[in-house]
Structure formats: structure tokens, C-alpha cells
Amino acid sequence: MTLRIGIIGCGGIGQEHARRLHFKLAGAQVVAINDINLAAATQFSEMSGIQARVLDSHQAVIDAPDVDALVVASWGPAHEEQVLACIKAGKPVFCEKPLAVTAEGARRIVDAEVQAGKKLVQVGFMRRYDAGYRALKATLDAGTVGDALLVHAAHRNPAVPEMYVGDMSITDTFIHEIDVFRWLLNDDYVSVQVIEGRKTRNAHAGLHDPITVLLETRQGIRIDTEIYVACRFGYDIQCHVVGETGVASLPEPMSVPLRSNARQGSGILMDWKLRFIDSYDVELQDWIEATVRGEVNGPDAWDGYVASVTAEACIEARKTKQILPIALPERPAFYARQG
Amino acid sequence: MTLRIGIIGCGGIGQEHARRLHFKLAGAQVVAINDINLAAATQFSEMSGIQARVLDSHQAVIDAPDVDALVVASWGPAHEEQVLACIKAGKPVFCEKPLAVTAEGARRIVDAEVQAGKKLVQVGFMRRYDAGYRALKATLDAGTVGDALLVHAAHRNPAVPEMYVGDMSITDTFIHEIDVFRWLLNDDYVSVQVIEGRKTRNAHAGLHDPITVLLETRQGIRIDTEIYVACRFGYDIQCHVVGETGVASLPEPMSVPLRSNARQGSGILMDWKLRFIDSYDVELQDWIEATVRGEVNGPDAWDGYVASVTAEACIEARKTKQILPIALPERPAFYARQG
Amino acid sequence: MTLRIGIIGCGGIGQEHARRLHFKLAGAQVVAINDINLAAATQFSEMSGIQARVLDSHQAVIDAPDVDALVVASWGPAHEEQVLACIKAGKPVFCEKPLAVTAEGARRIVDAEVQAGKKLVQVGFMRRYDAGYRALKATLDAGTVGDALLVHAAHRNPAVPEMYVGDMSITDTFIHEIDVFRWLLNDDYVSVQVIEGRKTRNAHAGLHDPITVLLETRQGIRIDTEIYVACRFGYDIQCHVVGETGVASLPEPMSVPLRSNARQGSGILMDWKLRFIDSYDVELQDWIEATVRGEVNGPDAWDGYVASVTAEACIEARKTKQILPIALPERPAFYARQG
Amino acid sequence: MTLRIGIIGCGGIGQEHARRLHFKLAGAQVVAINDINLAAATQFSEMSGIQARVLDSHQAVIDAPDVDALVVASWGPAHEEQVLACIKAGKPVFCEKPLAVTAEGARRIVDAEVQAGKKLVQVGFMRRYDAGYRALKATLDAGTVGDALLVHAAHRNPAVPEMYVGDMSITDTFIHEIDVFRWLLNDDYVSVQVIEGRKTRNAHAGLHDPITVLLETRQGIRIDTEIYVACRFGYDIQCHVVGETGVASLPEPMSVPLRSNARQGSGILMDWKLRFIDSYDVELQDWIEATVRGEVNGPDAWDGYVASVTAEACIEARKTKQILPIALPERPAFYARQG
Ligand SMILES: [Mg+2]
Ligand SMILES: [Mg+2]
Ligand SMILES: [Mg+2]
Ligand SMILES: [Mg+2]
Incomplete structure (x- = not known):
């Protein structure tokens, strides 16, 4: 069909x-x-x-x-x-x-x-369909590093246009982490704090960059995320989950290892469009197949709602420089988490 | 259509x-x-x-x-x-x-x-469709490390069944390298030498393992490939191309970086079926689309023929312990190399 | 002499x-x-x-x-x-x-x-003499990643004895980071916050572990340090400095790269004594030579005093769960920073 | 004393x-x-x-x-x-x-x-005192990868002066590998083959570069070494030992990991003098102490002699393009190998 x-x-x-x-x-x-x-x-x-x-x-x-x-x-x-x-x-x-x-x-x-x-x-939270995040989630779910205690993350862009200002660091950028960490950890957020530190000279006037967002989950997991959209050097997504017995990290995107010009290493993407492009295919193929079966098994309306509530709390926490609670109603049974 | x-x-x-x-x-x-x-x-x-x-x-x-x-x-x-x-x-x-x-x-x-x-x-030489080999070829074609001079390669399996004997190291295993290096280097082979060194205790009686195959190309590029099918530790495909200004390598398959049990690192596949599974999809999707257009743009009959000639030369070189020439007729214009 | x-x-x-x-x-x-x-x-x-x-x-x-x-x-x-x-x-x-x-x-x-x-x-703050920190400082001082904006750090031990309790996470463990980051960044601290998140089951009753310490410097650099002394997997010191144009990290200690048992990677030390043992030699050799010349060019009494003030502020911040200022008198000219 | x-x-x-x-x-x-x-x-x-x-x-x-x-x-x-x-x-x-x-x-x-x-x-074969080779030898001696079967090595220099010609690839460069592999493997050589492949445009007229030397040991271990002294990109010493259950490699020299300019990785030395400079200290300190005790426990006259015999065989094998035996008299009891 x-x-x-x-x-x-x-x-x-x-x-x-x-x-x-x-x-x-x-x-x-x-x-x-x-x-x-x-x-x-x-x-x-x-x-x-x-x-x-x-x-x-x-x-x-x-x-x-x-x-x-x-x-x-x-x-x-x-x-x-x-x-x-x-x-x-x-x-x-x-x-x-x-x-x-x-x-x-x-x-x-x-x-x-x-x-x-x-x-x-x-x-359309496509990161849940990224092969790297999926492998990381499988590792966590398998108990390889025990229960998660801390997450250290970064969302870095080489640069953003002039129209990217103010709280777009949250609503356009961090929104991806907001969703993907809930899914990765099977958890929800209870508080948030936002720290504006030293500003890079490479950010334009309307933007305080980088910032750090600290989230706390119901289970007490602490997540720190560096959001740094004028980092110059690459589109660089980092996620390190510290568990009771080890640390599991998001794999780097594939890149040809090179030894040249007195350096060894591999490339970092400059174009964000390439980083999750494969996950769009996986996401939509999965959506087609679930839809044909009459199901929704990706991020649903509740996930979209929670992301909005969390983003609004982040913005408020940034404005007030306070540690703010994130008040969510109970998840309706209708939206019971699957596996 | x-x-x-x-x-x-x-x-x-x-x-x-x-x-x-x-x-x-x-x-x-x-x-x-x-x-x-x-x-x-x-x-x-x-x-x-x-x-x-x-x-x-x-x-x-x-x-x-x-x-x-x-x-x-x-x-x-x-x-x-x-x-x-x-x-x-x-x-x-x-x-x-x-x-x-x-x-x-x-x-x-x-x-x-x-x-x-x-x-x-x-x-069906699917390696040409592997994202890693494609990235490596793109790097070479871009001149990033200059002209290729040497290739160091390895084809390692954790183990093989008892029915895997004799020259299957060539015909079933090395055959993939035979094809993919011709494509990677845009070149053909002119001589071959096979070295049987110290045998691992983990190979069964009918198998000398590991062996090393040395190929020489028309351009003078020297390729050494370790074929080691009872290596125990993983299905591990290595390819390092040494050029005039650097070394470019085949990327490792994606794996979650872990710090645990006094070690840091990532996984090596144990199952060969997983290593190139994605490349089958790419290969056949490409074949569907080319076929609909009335074209063949993957490895063709000439490539299959050259692989057979080369494999037979490898087997003879192994038997005779000599450096043997690989005699190929001229490539017919009909099979002119594309790009 | x-x-x-x-x-x-x-x-x-x-x-x-x-x-x-x-x-x-x-x-x-x-x-x-x-x-x-x-x-x-x-x-x-x-x-x-x-x-x-x-x-x-x-x-x-x-x-x-x-x-x-x-x-x-x-x-x-x-x-x-x-x-x-x-x-x-x-x-x-x-x-x-x-x-x-x-x-x-x-x-x-x-x-x-x-x-x-x-x-x-x-x-005796020996980390300033560690080859890795010295290389990192040289990289920063050379401007390779521009001005430092953020530091992400971790101080992990596999386990600590029963007698290690309460604020020893600060006084015995974090004290090293307190000193070495001042030196690394040529800076001083102005505020501190301590976060106690989810506790590992592997920490004994008298110890909340891990914790995170957030320091702010005069220049506005934000430093987050994970202190995790029952991490099980190794003695693992991490330091990543995020600058205006890149990220520079503390090198991992030398270890033999291994491919075995379906994994590739290298070892993490289990014994903290081995991590900085070479730096004691460098530290004391340097001290001998400076002393013979009538100089002090390592961490001096002022550095020791600042470390104590900072540690006390950390302990108070942990107790109060507040972001606390770190009040330091002006550095006396007598202790002027050298290069 | x-x-x-x-x-x-x-x-x-x-x-x-x-x-x-x-x-x-x-x-x-x-x-x-x-x-x-x-x-x-x-x-x-x-x-x-x-x-x-x-x-x-x-x-x-x-x-x-x-x-x-x-x-x-x-x-x-x-x-x-x-x-x-x-x-x-x-x-x-x-x-x-x-x-x-x-x-x-x-x-x-x-x-x-x-x-x-x-x-x-x-x-003065100082490589035996290099911390990296020592760690690799300890790994091999501990049986971590089982018995050695193959060694893949490279000795790369960015460039050599005009006076470096002809067989200096052997006598000045490969001589270090000749000694260190005997020590690393507790073995001696029985045959050698030298392959001159495609020459880099970056080598001057008097030098065929790179070349590959294939050594066979008494135990049947096969060692291939790329000698490439005009490689441009760095002074780069590689050694990978393939054993019955895994591969152990020489660690890379310490270097600050960097993420910058769309690349991640670390530095490769350009100056050969820096690569083994620490090993001179270890070598001579060890020599002082052994000498005071009336002992010789470093590479001895027999090792020097064997290196010379092997180098001469390499040169002859290069000239003749043959696989040549390396004829060594029995090691005198006077020079019995120590552990
Ligand atoms: Mg369709
Ligand atoms: Mg179909
Ligand atoms: Mg003394
Ligand atoms: Mg002296």
C-alpha cells in the first residue's frame, strides 16, 4: 500500500x-x-x-x-x-x-x-532517528555504563546569520537537545538554570554567545549543555553520558582520518544540514510505515508540548538568572511512554 | 517507473x-x-x-x-x-x-x-558503495594527500568455519580488496607476491593464516594486504593510502565511545554481515536507477573478469612463492573507465 | 653547587x-x-x-x-x-x-x-609541572584557540576509602583544579556554585558523589568541573578549554593502543599515583634549580592562600546551595604574576 | 658514587x-x-x-x-x-x-x-628506552595479544638533506628499526627483501623514496616497514604488532587534542630530534647506574654487530631485488639474552 x-x-x-x-x-x-x-x-x-x-x-x-x-x-x-x-x-x-x-x-x-x-x-524531532544517538541510547539501555548521573553536552555552530538573536539559542538551537535528552534518558525535566558567561568577540551585537543551560531531571540527572553558535570551527554536537560505571558518548560523524601538514585527525562538519540529513530519511520512512499501520511511534504531540514548556522555562530562567522549576502536568495515559 | x-x-x-x-x-x-x-x-x-x-x-x-x-x-x-x-x-x-x-x-x-x-x-562488489570507501576515494581524488604511493591494508575476520580452506583466503576474502583497490586507485595490477608467515594457533589445520599479499600496480603503487581470518578480535577492515603529502585512511565504522573498566575506546564489529550491510542498499538503489536509465555504472563484466584473473594470479603466486606478473589484455574501449 | x-x-x-x-x-x-x-x-x-x-x-x-x-x-x-x-x-x-x-x-x-x-x-601543586597541562597552557598562550571562554573539566577516581567523606571532594580532590586552572588561565575566581545531583550507588554513605562545581573568573570564563570519586572505571582527569576559535584539551596519558576482544582503544589509569608521578620529578628539579638561584618560580604562598580561600568558598556554596562570591584581597605587588 | x-x-x-x-x-x-x-x-x-x-x-x-x-x-x-x-x-x-x-x-x-x-x-640504540616502545614491549610480554605474527611499521621523515642519498635509508634510518624489533620481539632475522615502489616527486634525484623492507624472523614473524623520508607531513614512527588475539601499537607522542578550523585531531612532530629526546635521558641514566654496578644491560656489542650484518643484507637485497638470507653465527653464550 x-x-x-x-x-x-x-x-x-x-x-x-x-x-x-x-x-x-x-x-x-x-x-x-x-x-x-x-x-x-x-x-x-x-x-x-x-x-x-x-x-x-x-x-x-x-x-x-x-x-x-x-x-x-x-x-x-x-x-x-x-x-x-x-x-x-x-x-x-x-x-x-x-x-x-x-x-x-x-x-x-x-x-x-x-x-x-x-x-x-x-x-519532526529528527535526532531520535540519528544512528549515533540511537547507538548511544542502545548502550545506555543495555546498562553498559549503569544508570546515568550526568550529561555533558554541546551544540556548536560555526556561525549564525544576523537575524539569529536573543532567545533563538533556546528556541531554534537548544530545542533539539530538549527533546533528545528526554528520549535518551527516558526522563523529564524539573528545573533549569541558564548561565551567560564570557561572550565571544565573534558573536554579533544581538547575541550573547556562548551560554550554558543546566537542566535537572526527575531522576536527579544533571545535564549541562554549552550552546555556542559562533564557535567558528564547526558544526559540532557533543553528548557524553556519565553513568555509575563509565562514560558513553555520541559518536563523531564519519570522516576520513588524515595525517598531513604536521597533524593527524579527521574533519568536523561546517554545514549543519549535513549532520542529521540521513536521520530525515530514517524518520520519514519510519513515519510512513507506522502511519500505514495506523500508529504514531515517533515524538508525539505530548513531546512537542513538553519541549515548548521547557523552552519557555529556559527563556524565563535566562531572564531571571534564577534556578527555576519546570512545572509539567502529569503525562496523560493517552501518551504513555513506549519502551 | x-x-x-x-x-x-x-x-x-x-x-x-x-x-x-x-x-x-x-x-x-x-x-x-x-x-x-x-x-x-x-x-x-x-x-x-x-x-x-x-x-x-x-x-x-x-x-x-x-x-x-x-x-x-x-x-x-x-x-x-x-x-x-x-x-x-x-x-x-x-x-x-x-x-x-x-x-x-x-x-x-x-x-x-x-x-x-x-x-x-x-x-556485486558492494564495497564501492560503502560510505567509508567513498569518502576515502573522494579524499584521494581531491588530491588531499597527493598521488598514492603505497597502500597498507588488512582484511581480518574473527574466525572462519572448517569448510573455509586453502585458497579461500584469496577467492572469498581478498577478492573484495582486489576489486576495491582498482576502483579506489583508478589503476590495474601488474604483479603479485604472496607471503605465508607465522601461522596462528587459532587457524584450523587446512588453513595457513595469516598471509600477506603484495600487489604492484601499473603506476607502481605497492599494496600490502594482511589477510587474517582467525584473528579472534573482530571483523576489521583497514586501508591506509600513503600519498606524496600525507596518509588517508578508511574510517572506522561508527561505534559509541566508551570509558569503562580501565579502558577507553570503541567497539569493533564481530559479524562481517554488519560491516557492509548499508552498502548493499546503496548499491542496489543505484543499480535500479541506472538500469531504469539504461546504464551500467557500477562494477561491470570487465571488472569481474579482471578480479578473476587477479585472483588466479594470486593463487599461482602463493603456490610458487614467486613474484608473478599479472597479464591482462588491454581494456576494451567498450569498458572505458568512467570518471 | x-x-x-x-x-x-x-x-x-x-x-x-x-x-x-x-x-x-x-x-x-x-x-x-x-x-x-x-x-x-x-x-x-x-x-x-x-x-x-x-x-x-x-x-x-x-x-x-x-x-x-x-x-x-x-x-x-x-x-x-x-x-x-x-x-x-x-x-x-x-x-x-x-x-x-x-x-x-x-x-x-x-x-x-x-x-x-x-x-x-x-x-606542592604539582599539576603545573605535568607535561600535558604544560602543553595545553602553551597552546592557549599561543592563541591557537583564541581567548578562553569556557572550561569543561572532570576529576574522576575509581574509588575512595571510607575515611574520605563530606567536603574532601573539595579539600583533597578539587583543590588541584582550583590551583591549576588559575595558572592555566592566568586568572582568579569571583564566584562559585556547587551542584549535588544524582548520587551513584557506588559511593559510601558519608559521601555525596558525584558533584559539579561551577566557577566564574574575573574575565568571565565559566568553568564546570565534575568531581566523581567513585566512578569505578579509572583515574581520569579531563580538561577541555573552549576558546573563541576552537577547543584545546588536556592530552590523555600515554597508553598502548589495542585492538582485541571486539574493542579498540587504550588504557585508563586506575592508580592516581601514576598519573602525575613524573610531574613530581619536574617540580622538584625545578625547585632545586630555582632555589639555588635564590628564586621561587613555582606556586607560591599567595597561590596557596588563594587556593584555601577558594576551597572555603566552595564548601560554603555547597552548604548553602547558593551562587557565592569569592572575595579575595588584591594580589600584593610582592606576588606579582610572572609571565 | x-x-x-x-x-x-x-x-x-x-x-x-x-x-x-x-x-x-x-x-x-x-x-x-x-x-x-x-x-x-x-x-x-x-x-x-x-x-x-x-x-x-x-x-x-x-x-x-x-x-x-x-x-x-x-x-x-x-x-x-x-x-x-x-x-x-x-x-x-x-x-x-x-x-x-x-x-x-x-x-x-x-x-x-x-x-x-x-x-x-x-x-646507543635509544629507542629501547622510549616510553612508548617500552609500554608496547610490556604489553607483548604480558601476552595481551598472544604471540606476535606480523609487524607493520613505518619510519617517516618530512624531508632529508641533499647529502642523504642511496642506502642511507637503511644505514641511517632503518638501522633503528633493525635494532628495536629484535629487542621488541626477542628474535633475530633470517631473511630480507627490499621493494622500491613508486617514487615520490618530493625526493631528490639521488634518493629512491619510499621503499619497503620485508624482514622474516627465526620465529617466522613477518615485518614490513615503510621507509619514507620525504613524506612532507611529519616525523612519524609507526609500529603495529599483530598477534594471535589482537593488535598492539606504538603510542603516538603526546599532543594537545584540538578542535579548530573544521578539523579535530592532534599534532605530528616535524623535528625528529624531539621524538626520542626523552629516551636519551633514560638511556644514559640507566647506563650510569648499570656501569656503577659493573654491568651492561642495554644494547651490547653483539646487538651492534647484528645490526651491521642485517643492514648489509638489506643493502644487498635492495641491489639484487632478491629475497636474501641473513646469515648470523650463533649468539655466543657471553652475550646471552637477558629476559
Ligand atoms: Mg516514494
Ligand atoms: Mg521497492
Ligand atoms: Mg640528588
Ligand atoms: Mg650529573
């Missing part, structure tokens, strides 16, 4: 997902597309060779009888309304980050989905 | 390729199957969910009008006849190693294909 | 230093020894072959006319009085950690030395 | 050894010096602060009653006569490589020493 997909939003990531689903992955084809820029959607549909119907509203795509499932890749502020419409139509939806631009908005999606009585929503 | 495939030979690798083509990769479906054990073929076709027609001869599969292309995964001695039949039928064929069990047999395939006037045959 | 040395305190470290100075290093001999256990001192002097005079008080050793310089290796609470006596006698003294058991005591030594008008005191 | 030393030959290495023995190491002082350039010897003696007597012949130094032991650091062709004179005088002598410029000459030294009835000669 081939899953027939409607794409809402045809910007960069929407186009990439459309091509991936239609040409590269097995078991799916893109049949309908919408974008606020209809001309661009039409051009993409033709130039790409996908040749899907271009419909004049996201609702039209959702309602199309031959659309089995939706991909929401519009800009963030539109996500809430579009995902709610998918839920209302009873159709599975894969929504790119963020699920909604406020925790309240994400909560409304959670409530609607619970109301509807069926899990339909998956959020 | 979906490529409709006939599978000839439904043992281990045949079944794996059938599932891969039918379920995992895009653009192909398996429509017909044959095996000398028809009952097994039928059972596989049903149990796997592929539900292809089971035909009672390889020729029937080749001749089936809805079969666009063939995969030959029978036992080695059957390959020559089956591939020749595909050529005769004018249908593209992907043939697992070896192309034929003798260099003469491989030569007959080359001659038949040239006669037919169209490249149809691809040989 | 041979430096004639008096040893005060002949326990483990006193004996090691005596043998090192007398037999292994150039330019020094041990001529007089005292210990509160005179019999033990006598036995050591004879058995070791040093055959120094055993005198019945530390004062007698200090006053001996043929003693050019002193080594204080008694237990901590005796250090202050003994070092003060050396200053009074105008003789150079090398004092093992701690300089005094309180910051006040260390301050009295500083005041006495300033009063005496001549630097005489060196404190 | 202080060992009183006479230095014969005050060029670069002679001066270094003189300073090392006199100032840096314990238990030795330099009391007499000779060089064919007496003025230079006088100048060195004064400028260095050693202020030893400058005598007008090597024989005068050997005969000086206050000289307990000799260091021969003159040019190679003078070694044989000078070492023989030391033996005749019954005085211990440390002779820099080579022991003699021909195997015959080395043999005369062996014969003279056996005749004299007392081991007096040590040869």
Missing part, C-alpha cells in the same frame, strides 16, 4: 521532505501540495517532477479524499491551526518543529488529540 | 536482495523468482510477503515478459550460464560475486557482452 | 620526595630529617640508604647550619607552624599541600613572608 | 650527551674531553660550564686515571678503533651508532670483548 501524502508549506524543508517522500523513500507518494505562495508551489510541483495537484488552501489539501496523511512544513506560527485541522479531519500529520509557537498552543493540540481519541500527530 | 525484477537463486543473499528490492528500496518490485529448490522459493515468496510468481527455471524468469531486469544470486558455478542467458535475452543483470568461477568463464561473459553491443552486466 | 635539604615529615610523600631529591634528581642531597615518629624517621634514613642525620624536632632541622632548604611533608595541621618557622629562619621551603588548613592560616604565612621581604615558600 | 666520564667526540650529539650527563642526570660528571678539533672541544668545555680537561687524543682520555667510563660520539669511521681501545683499557664505553661502519669491524669488537672476558660496550 502506498501512503498518499499532502504537503502543507513548500519552503526549503517542505520541498526537501516532498522529494524525499516521493522519490527516495519506499511506500509513499506526494499527491497534493499547498503553500501561501501558490505560484511557488506550482513551480516546485512541476520542476521537481512530482507533479502533484496544487490546491489553494491547506484545508483543501487536508480534505482531499486521496490524501491519506499530511506533512506540515509551513512557517511556525501557522502550525497550530493546521495541525488542529488535521486532527479534526482525523488524518495523520507529521509536523515540523515547532508544534506550536507557544506552550499554550501546543497544549491545545494535545487536548484536541486526546479529545479525538486517537494519536495522529508526530513532531 | 517501477523496475520489475526477476530473482535467480533464493538462498541467503538472494532472499536478502529480494526483500531489499521489493520492500526497502524505491522504484523496484520483485515479480518472478526461481531457485533450484522450487519448494524453498515458493515458501520464501509467500512467507516474505513478496508474493512473486515462482517459475521453474532460471530461463523462464529471464524470458518472462514482465521481468525488466535480473538478479543472479545462485551458487557461483551457475553464474556464467545464467548471466550469458541474460545477455542473450538483452536484459540487464546484477550478478553476485563471482561473475564466473574461472577467469576464462568471466572472459566469455565479457566477449558475449561486447558482441551484444550493450553493457548489461553489473557485478 | 649541591642544595642540602632538610625533610620535615617522613610519611609516604615525605619518603618519596626524600628519595627523589637524594637519588634521582641532580643537584640536591638530603642531609637532615625529622618526623614526629623519630624511630620511623631513623629507620627510613637507614633503609633508604640516604643516611641523613635524624634530628629530634622540625626546628632542629630548620636551624641546622648545613641545611640550605626545607621540604615540609608532615600532616596538614602542622604545615603553618613549620612554614612560618622556615620563613623566620630565612630558609627556602617547599611545602606539600595544603599550605595551611585554613585560609586564615595561609594568610598568616603570606603576611610573614611579605614582612620578611623575600619569597621563600613554594607549595 | 659519581661516575667520572670521558667524552670522545664533541660534535652535536657529543655535546648533548656531555651536558646531559654532567648537568641533568644524577650520578655522573664529565671530567675529560677530546675531539679531533681541539679548539672546538676547549670552547665547548668552557662555554658549557662543564669545565672538563681537554686532552689531545682519544687515547689520553681513555687512559686518564680519573676517567671511569667513556662515551664515544666521534664520527662513525672512528668508532671501531676507539671502542677497541676502551676494551683494551678495560673501561666501560657507551658508543653512539654505528658500533663500526662494517659488520666485520663490529665483529672485531665482539671478538675483542669476548677475549677480554667482560662486557664493557653499550651501543
